[in-house]
Amino acid sequence: MKLATLKDGSRDGQLIVVSRDLKTACIANGIAPSLQRALDDWNFIAPQLDELYTRLNAGRAVNSFDFVAEKCMAPLPRAYQWADGSSYVNHVELVRKARNAEMPESFWHDPLMYQGGSDDFIGPCDDIVLASEEWGIDFESEIAVITGDIPMGEKVQYAGEHIRLLMLVNDVSLRNLIPSELAKGFGFFQSKPASSFSPVAVTPDELGEFWKDGKVHLPLRSTWNGNLVGQPNAGVDMVFSFPQLITHLCKTRNARAGTIIGSGTVSNKDASKGFSCIAEKRALEMIATGEPVTPFMRFGDTIKIEMLDKNGKSIFGAIEQSVVETDSVN
The missing domain is CATH 3.90.850.10 (Fumarylacetoacetase-like, C-terminal domain)
Structure with missing residues:
Protein backbone atom coordinates (compact mmCIF):
# COMPACT_ATOMS: atom_id res chain seq x y z
CA MET A 1 0.00 0.00 0.00
CA LYS A 2 1.21 3.51 -0.83
CA LEU A 3 0.04 6.61 1.03
CA ALA A 4 0.70 10.33 0.68
CA THR A 5 -0.53 13.63 2.10
CA LEU A 6 -1.99 16.27 -0.19
CA LYS A 7 -1.54 19.98 0.47
CA ASP A 8 -4.94 21.43 1.38
CA GLY A 9 -4.04 24.51 3.40
CA SER A 10 -4.18 22.75 6.76
CA ARG A 11 -1.31 21.73 9.02
CA ASP A 12 -1.81 17.99 8.54
CA GLY A 13 -2.99 17.88 4.94
CA GLN A 14 -5.32 15.35 3.32
CA LEU A 15 -4.51 11.65 3.34
CA ILE A 16 -4.57 10.04 -0.11
CA VAL A 17 -3.99 6.52 -1.38
CA VAL A 18 -1.56 6.35 -4.32
CA SER A 19 -1.42 3.67 -7.00
CA ARG A 20 1.54 1.30 -7.17
CA ASP A 21 2.81 2.97 -10.36
CA LEU A 22 2.48 6.44 -8.73
CA LYS A 23 0.23 7.64 -11.55
CA THR A 24 -3.14 8.02 -9.84
CA ALA A 25 -4.50 8.69 -6.37
CA CYS A 26 -7.74 8.79 -4.43
CA ILE A 27 -8.73 10.85 -1.39
CA ALA A 28 -9.19 8.72 1.73
CA ASN A 29 -11.30 11.16 3.75
CA GLY A 30 -14.12 8.66 4.10
CA ILE A 31 -11.65 6.41 5.92
CA ALA A 32 -9.16 8.72 7.67
CA PRO A 33 -8.59 12.46 7.20
CA SER A 34 -4.85 12.32 7.91
CA LEU A 35 -2.04 9.81 8.11
CA GLN A 36 -1.68 10.37 11.85
CA ARG A 37 -5.34 9.46 12.30
CA ALA A 38 -4.75 6.23 10.36
CA LEU A 39 -1.69 5.40 12.46
CA ASP A 40 -3.61 5.98 15.69
CA ASP A 41 -6.07 3.21 14.78
CA TRP A 42 -4.01 1.24 12.26
CA ASN A 43 -5.50 -2.22 12.77
CA PHE A 44 -8.98 -0.91 11.99
CA ILE A 45 -8.16 1.70 9.34
CA ALA A 46 -5.32 0.06 7.38
CA PRO A 47 -7.51 -2.74 5.92
CA GLN A 48 -9.94 -0.10 4.61
CA LEU A 49 -7.10 1.86 3.02
CA ASP A 50 -5.73 -1.34 1.53
CA GLU A 51 -9.11 -2.15 -0.01
CA LEU A 52 -9.17 1.30 -1.61
CA TYR A 53 -5.58 0.70 -2.81
CA THR A 54 -6.68 -2.54 -4.49
CA ARG A 55 -9.55 -0.79 -6.26
CA LEU A 56 -7.28 2.06 -7.33
CA ASN A 57 -4.70 -0.30 -8.86
CA ALA A 58 -7.48 -2.11 -10.69
CA GLY A 59 -8.86 1.17 -12.11
CA ARG A 60 -12.09 0.84 -10.13
CA ALA A 61 -11.66 3.65 -7.59
CA VAL A 62 -14.29 6.38 -7.72
CA ASN A 63 -13.05 9.97 -8.14
CA SER A 64 -9.41 9.04 -8.74
CA PHE A 65 -7.10 11.75 -10.10
CA ASP A 66 -3.56 12.16 -11.42
CA PHE A 67 -0.92 11.94 -8.72
CA VAL A 68 1.42 14.95 -8.63
CA ALA A 69 4.30 14.85 -6.15
CA GLU A 70 4.66 18.63 -6.17
CA LYS A 71 1.24 18.91 -4.55
CA CYS A 72 2.28 16.76 -1.60
CA MET A 73 3.39 17.59 1.90
CA ALA A 74 5.64 15.18 3.78
CA PRO A 75 3.62 11.98 4.42
CA LEU A 76 3.56 13.10 8.06
CA PRO A 77 3.81 16.91 7.88
Whole structure:
Protein backbone atom coordinates (compact mmCIF):
# COMPACT_ATOMS: atom_id res chain seq x y z
CA MET A 1 0.00 0.00 0.00
CA LYS A 2 1.21 3.51 -0.83
CA LEU A 3 0.04 6.61 1.03
CA ALA A 4 0.70 10.33 0.68
CA THR A 5 -0.53 13.63 2.10
CA LEU A 6 -1.99 16.27 -0.19
CA LYS A 7 -1.54 19.98 0.47
CA ASP A 8 -4.94 21.43 1.38
CA GLY A 9 -4.04 24.51 3.40
CA SER A 10 -4.18 22.75 6.76
CA ARG A 11 -1.31 21.73 9.02
CA ASP A 12 -1.81 17.99 8.54
CA GLY A 13 -2.99 17.88 4.94
CA GLN A 14 -5.32 15.35 3.32
CA LEU A 15 -4.51 11.65 3.34
CA ILE A 16 -4.57 10.04 -0.11
CA VAL A 17 -3.99 6.52 -1.38
CA VAL A 18 -1.56 6.35 -4.32
CA SER A 19 -1.42 3.67 -7.00
CA ARG A 20 1.54 1.30 -7.17
CA ASP A 21 2.81 2.97 -10.36
CA LEU A 22 2.48 6.44 -8.73
CA LYS A 23 0.23 7.64 -11.55
CA THR A 24 -3.14 8.02 -9.84
CA ALA A 25 -4.50 8.69 -6.37
CA CYS A 26 -7.74 8.79 -4.43
CA ILE A 27 -8.73 10.85 -1.39
CA ALA A 28 -9.19 8.72 1.73
CA ASN A 29 -11.30 11.16 3.75
CA GLY A 30 -14.12 8.66 4.10
CA ILE A 31 -11.65 6.41 5.92
CA ALA A 32 -9.16 8.72 7.67
CA PRO A 33 -8.59 12.46 7.20
CA SER A 34 -4.85 12.32 7.91
CA LEU A 35 -2.04 9.81 8.11
CA GLN A 36 -1.68 10.37 11.85
CA ARG A 37 -5.34 9.46 12.30
CA ALA A 38 -4.75 6.23 10.36
CA LEU A 39 -1.69 5.40 12.46
CA ASP A 40 -3.61 5.98 15.69
CA ASP A 41 -6.07 3.21 14.78
CA TRP A 42 -4.01 1.24 12.26
CA ASN A 43 -5.50 -2.22 12.77
CA PHE A 44 -8.98 -0.91 11.99
CA ILE A 45 -8.16 1.70 9.34
CA ALA A 46 -5.32 0.06 7.38
CA PRO A 47 -7.51 -2.74 5.92
CA GLN A 48 -9.94 -0.10 4.61
CA LEU A 49 -7.10 1.86 3.02
CA ASP A 50 -5.73 -1.34 1.53
CA GLU A 51 -9.11 -2.15 -0.01
CA LEU A 52 -9.17 1.30 -1.61
CA TYR A 53 -5.58 0.70 -2.81
CA THR A 54 -6.68 -2.54 -4.49
CA ARG A 55 -9.55 -0.79 -6.26
CA LEU A 56 -7.28 2.06 -7.33
CA ASN A 57 -4.70 -0.30 -8.86
CA ALA A 58 -7.48 -2.11 -10.69
CA GLY A 59 -8.86 1.17 -12.11
CA ARG A 60 -12.09 0.84 -10.13
CA ALA A 61 -11.66 3.65 -7.59
CA VAL A 62 -14.29 6.38 -7.72
CA ASN A 63 -13.05 9.97 -8.14
CA SER A 64 -9.41 9.04 -8.74
CA PHE A 65 -7.10 11.75 -10.10
CA ASP A 66 -3.56 12.16 -11.42
CA PHE A 67 -0.92 11.94 -8.72
CA VAL A 68 1.42 14.95 -8.63
CA ALA A 69 4.30 14.85 -6.15
CA GLU A 70 4.66 18.63 -6.17
CA LYS A 71 1.24 18.91 -4.55
CA CYS A 72 2.28 16.76 -1.60
CA MET A 73 3.39 17.59 1.90
CA ALA A 74 5.64 15.18 3.78
CA PRO A 75 3.62 11.98 4.42
CA LEU A 76 3.56 13.10 8.06
CA PRO A 77 3.81 16.91 7.88
CA ARG A 78 4.45 16.99 11.61
CA ALA A 79 5.16 14.06 13.88
CA TYR A 80 5.22 13.29 17.57
CA GLN A 81 8.82 12.15 17.28
CA TRP A 82 11.69 12.17 14.78
CA ALA A 83 14.73 10.19 15.88
CA ASP A 84 17.61 9.75 13.46
CA GLY A 85 20.13 6.97 13.89
CA SER A 86 23.51 6.32 12.30
CA SER A 87 23.28 2.74 11.09
CA TYR A 88 25.99 2.99 8.46
CA VAL A 89 29.05 3.07 10.67
CA ASN A 90 31.30 3.34 7.61
CA HIS A 91 30.01 6.90 7.20
CA VAL A 92 30.86 7.79 10.80
CA GLU A 93 34.27 6.15 10.54
CA LEU A 94 35.19 8.07 7.38
CA VAL A 95 34.13 11.45 8.72
CA ARG A 96 36.05 10.91 11.97
CA LYS A 97 39.12 9.56 10.19
CA ALA A 98 39.23 12.68 8.01
CA ARG A 99 39.69 14.83 11.11
CA ASN A 100 42.10 12.35 12.74
CA ALA A 101 39.60 11.39 15.42
CA GLU A 102 39.54 7.80 16.58
CA MET A 103 36.15 6.14 16.46
CA PRO A 104 35.08 4.48 19.73
CA GLU A 105 34.70 0.72 19.44
CA SER A 106 31.25 1.04 21.04
CA PHE A 107 29.89 2.61 17.84
CA TRP A 108 29.84 -0.88 16.29
CA HIS A 109 27.37 -2.24 18.84
CA ASP A 110 25.66 0.81 20.40
CA PRO A 111 23.82 2.99 17.83
CA LEU A 112 24.20 6.74 17.64
CA MET A 113 20.84 8.52 17.65
CA TYR A 114 19.64 12.09 18.00
CA GLN A 115 16.16 13.58 18.34
CA GLY A 116 15.45 16.18 15.65
CA GLY A 117 12.74 18.76 15.13
CA SER A 118 9.47 17.13 14.09
CA ASP A 119 6.99 19.99 14.18
CA ASP A 120 7.70 21.41 10.71
CA PHE A 121 8.80 18.94 8.04
CA ILE A 122 8.89 20.18 4.45
CA GLY A 123 7.41 18.53 1.39
CA PRO A 124 9.32 16.42 -1.14
CA CYS A 125 9.46 19.21 -3.71
CA ASP A 126 9.58 22.21 -1.37
CA ASP A 127 12.61 24.48 -1.46
CA ILE A 128 15.33 24.20 1.17
CA VAL A 129 15.24 27.80 2.41
CA LEU A 130 18.33 29.02 4.28
CA ALA A 131 20.00 32.32 5.06
CA SER A 132 23.67 31.60 4.38
CA GLU A 133 25.88 29.40 2.20
CA GLU A 134 28.58 29.82 4.85
CA TRP A 135 26.70 27.37 7.05
CA GLY A 136 27.97 24.47 4.90
CA ILE A 137 24.74 23.21 3.30
CA ASP A 138 24.65 19.44 2.78
CA PHE A 139 22.05 16.87 1.81
CA GLU A 140 21.80 13.49 3.54
CA SER A 141 20.01 10.67 1.73
CA GLU A 142 18.41 8.23 4.14
CA ILE A 143 15.58 5.76 4.68
CA ALA A 144 13.07 6.07 7.51
CA VAL A 145 10.30 4.02 9.07
CA ILE A 146 7.06 5.19 10.65
CA THR A 147 5.96 3.09 13.61
CA GLY A 148 2.85 2.29 15.55
CA ASP A 149 2.83 2.28 19.35
CA ILE A 150 5.91 0.58 20.81
CA PRO A 151 6.20 -0.39 24.48
CA MET A 152 9.25 0.48 26.52
CA GLY A 153 11.78 -2.34 26.55
CA GLU A 154 10.49 -4.02 23.40
CA LYS A 155 12.62 -7.00 22.32
CA VAL A 156 14.45 -6.78 19.01
CA GLN A 157 12.77 -9.93 17.67
CA TYR A 158 9.37 -8.23 17.98
CA ALA A 159 10.35 -4.65 17.17
CA GLY A 160 9.87 -5.03 13.40
CA GLU A 161 6.18 -5.80 13.93
CA HIS A 162 5.65 -2.14 14.86
CA ILE A 163 6.89 -0.80 11.50
CA ARG A 164 3.92 0.54 9.56
CA LEU A 165 5.49 2.43 6.65
CA LEU A 166 8.81 3.29 5.02
CA MET A 167 9.88 6.45 3.20
CA LEU A 168 12.98 8.33 2.02
CA VAL A 169 14.56 11.28 3.82
CA ASN A 170 16.69 14.29 3.03
CA ASP A 171 18.08 15.09 6.47
CA VAL A 172 19.64 18.44 5.61
CA SER A 173 22.77 19.28 7.62
CA LEU A 174 24.61 22.57 8.08
CA ARG A 175 28.12 21.21 8.41
CA ASN A 176 29.88 24.39 9.46
CA LEU A 177 27.51 24.84 12.40
CA ILE A 178 27.92 21.28 13.69
CA PRO A 179 31.37 21.42 15.38
CA SER A 180 30.54 24.27 17.77
CA GLU A 181 27.17 22.72 18.64
CA LEU A 182 28.64 19.30 19.39
CA ALA A 183 31.39 20.95 21.43
CA LYS A 184 28.70 22.20 23.82
CA GLY A 185 27.85 18.57 24.65
CA PHE A 186 24.11 18.83 23.97
CA GLY A 187 24.01 17.66 20.35
CA PHE A 188 22.47 19.04 17.15
CA PHE A 189 20.00 21.90 17.04
CA GLN A 190 20.64 24.87 14.73
CA SER A 191 22.76 22.66 12.48
CA LYS A 192 19.75 20.48 11.63
CA PRO A 193 17.04 22.48 9.80
CA ALA A 194 13.74 20.99 8.63
CA SER A 195 13.99 17.52 7.06
CA SER A 196 12.06 16.52 3.95
CA PHE A 197 10.56 13.17 3.03
CA SER A 198 9.56 11.30 -0.12
CA PRO A 199 6.09 12.08 -1.50
CA VAL A 200 4.93 8.54 -0.77
CA ALA A 201 5.24 6.26 2.25
CA VAL A 202 4.85 2.53 1.57
CA THR A 203 4.03 -0.54 3.61
CA PRO A 204 6.93 -3.02 3.88
CA ASP A 205 5.21 -5.59 1.64
CA GLU A 206 5.55 -3.19 -1.29
CA LEU A 207 9.30 -3.88 -1.24
CA GLY A 208 8.79 -7.64 -1.59
CA GLU A 209 12.03 -9.63 -1.46
CA PHE A 210 14.04 -6.43 -1.00
CA TRP A 211 12.69 -5.93 2.54
CA LYS A 212 14.60 -8.49 4.60
CA ASP A 213 16.03 -8.58 8.12
CA GLY A 214 14.70 -5.11 8.83
CA LYS A 215 16.68 -3.57 5.96
CA VAL A 216 15.92 -2.32 2.43
CA HIS A 217 18.19 -4.14 -0.02
CA LEU A 218 18.10 -1.65 -2.90
CA PRO A 219 20.32 1.22 -4.07
CA LEU A 220 19.45 4.73 -2.91
CA ARG A 221 20.18 7.23 -5.67
CA SER A 222 21.32 10.81 -5.04
CA THR A 223 21.50 13.22 -7.99
CA TRP A 224 23.14 16.59 -7.27
CA ASN A 225 22.70 19.33 -9.90
CA GLY A 226 21.67 16.70 -12.43
CA ASN A 227 24.67 14.42 -11.80
CA LEU A 228 24.27 11.01 -10.16
CA VAL A 229 26.70 11.17 -7.25
CA GLY A 230 25.74 8.09 -5.27
CA GLN A 231 23.82 4.85 -5.40
CA PRO A 232 24.95 2.79 -2.38
CA ASN A 233 22.86 -0.26 -1.55
CA ALA A 234 20.87 0.46 1.60
CA GLY A 235 21.00 -3.19 2.69
CA VAL A 236 24.80 -3.38 2.52
CA ASP A 237 26.96 -2.19 5.44
CA MET A 238 23.87 -1.29 7.51
CA VAL A 239 25.25 -2.29 10.90
CA PHE A 240 22.01 -1.65 12.81
CA SER A 241 18.70 -2.78 11.32
CA PHE A 242 15.48 -0.85 11.89
CA PRO A 243 14.34 -3.31 14.60
CA GLN A 244 17.66 -2.68 16.38
CA LEU A 245 17.16 1.08 16.13
CA ILE A 246 13.64 0.70 17.51
CA THR A 247 14.96 -1.33 20.44
CA HIS A 248 17.58 1.34 21.14
CA LEU A 249 14.95 4.10 21.05
CA CYS A 250 12.60 2.27 23.39
CA LYS A 251 15.07 1.10 26.00
CA THR A 252 13.79 3.60 28.57
CA ARG A 253 10.60 5.01 27.07
CA ASN A 254 7.49 4.18 25.09
CA ALA A 255 7.22 5.37 21.49
CA ARG A 256 3.83 6.37 20.15
CA ALA A 257 2.17 5.89 16.79
CA GLY A 258 3.63 8.30 14.29
CA THR A 259 7.21 8.01 15.53
CA ILE A 260 9.69 8.37 12.65
CA ILE A 261 13.08 6.68 12.87
CA GLY A 262 15.81 7.41 10.32
CA SER A 263 18.62 5.12 9.21
CA GLY A 264 21.28 7.79 9.00
CA THR A 265 23.22 8.54 5.82
CA VAL A 266 23.30 5.46 3.58
CA SER A 267 26.93 4.53 2.98
CA ASN A 268 28.84 1.57 1.51
CA LYS A 269 32.47 0.67 2.13
CA ASP A 270 32.78 0.32 -1.65
CA ALA A 271 33.60 3.92 -2.59
CA SER A 272 32.67 3.26 -6.22
CA LYS A 273 29.02 3.38 -5.13
CA GLY A 274 29.42 7.12 -4.56
CA PHE A 275 28.13 9.16 -1.67
CA SER A 276 24.83 10.11 0.00
CA CYS A 277 26.14 13.35 1.48
CA ILE A 278 28.86 15.82 0.54
CA ALA A 279 30.61 15.45 3.91
CA GLU A 280 31.52 11.86 3.06
CA LYS A 281 32.98 12.88 -0.30
CA ARG A 282 35.03 15.60 1.41
CA ALA A 283 36.19 13.08 4.03
CA LEU A 284 37.52 10.77 1.32
CA GLU A 285 39.33 13.72 -0.25
CA MET A 286 40.85 14.64 3.11
CA ILE A 287 42.07 11.10 3.67
CA ALA A 288 43.56 10.90 0.18
CA THR A 289 45.17 14.34 -0.17
CA GLY A 290 44.86 16.13 3.15
CA GLU A 291 42.44 18.71 1.76
CA PRO A 292 38.72 18.67 0.81
CA VAL A 293 37.98 19.83 -2.73
CA THR A 294 34.24 19.34 -3.22
CA PRO A 295 32.26 22.40 -2.05
CA PHE A 296 29.05 22.24 -0.09
CA MET A 297 25.75 23.22 -1.74
CA ARG A 298 25.17 26.71 -3.10
CA PHE A 299 21.96 28.66 -3.60
CA GLY A 300 20.37 27.39 -6.80
CA ASP A 301 21.72 23.84 -6.37
CA THR A 302 19.29 20.94 -6.73
CA ILE A 303 19.13 17.52 -5.09
CA LYS A 304 17.08 14.48 -6.12
CA ILE A 305 16.79 11.39 -3.94
CA GLU A 306 15.02 8.30 -5.25
CA MET A 307 14.87 4.50 -4.98
CA LEU A 308 13.98 2.31 -7.97
CA ASP A 309 12.63 -1.23 -7.99
CA LYS A 310 14.16 -4.08 -10.01
CA ASN A 311 12.27 -2.85 -13.08
CA GLY A 312 13.61 0.68 -12.78
CA LYS A 313 10.32 2.11 -11.46
CA SER A 314 10.25 4.63 -8.62
CA ILE A 315 8.97 3.14 -5.37
CA PHE A 316 8.50 6.21 -3.15
CA GLY A 317 8.52 8.95 -5.77
CA ALA A 318 11.42 11.38 -5.67
CA ILE A 319 12.55 14.07 -3.28
CA GLU A 320 13.41 16.93 -5.66
CA GLN A 321 14.49 20.18 -4.05
CA SER A 322 16.34 23.41 -4.72
CA VAL A 323 18.41 25.35 -2.21
CA VAL A 324 17.05 28.90 -1.97
CA GLU A 325 18.21 31.98 -0.10
CA THR A 326 15.73 33.31 2.44
CA ASP A 327 15.54 36.82 0.98
CA SER A 328 14.65 35.45 -2.47
CA VAL A 329 11.43 33.88 -1.20
CA ASN A 330 8.25 35.94 -1.00
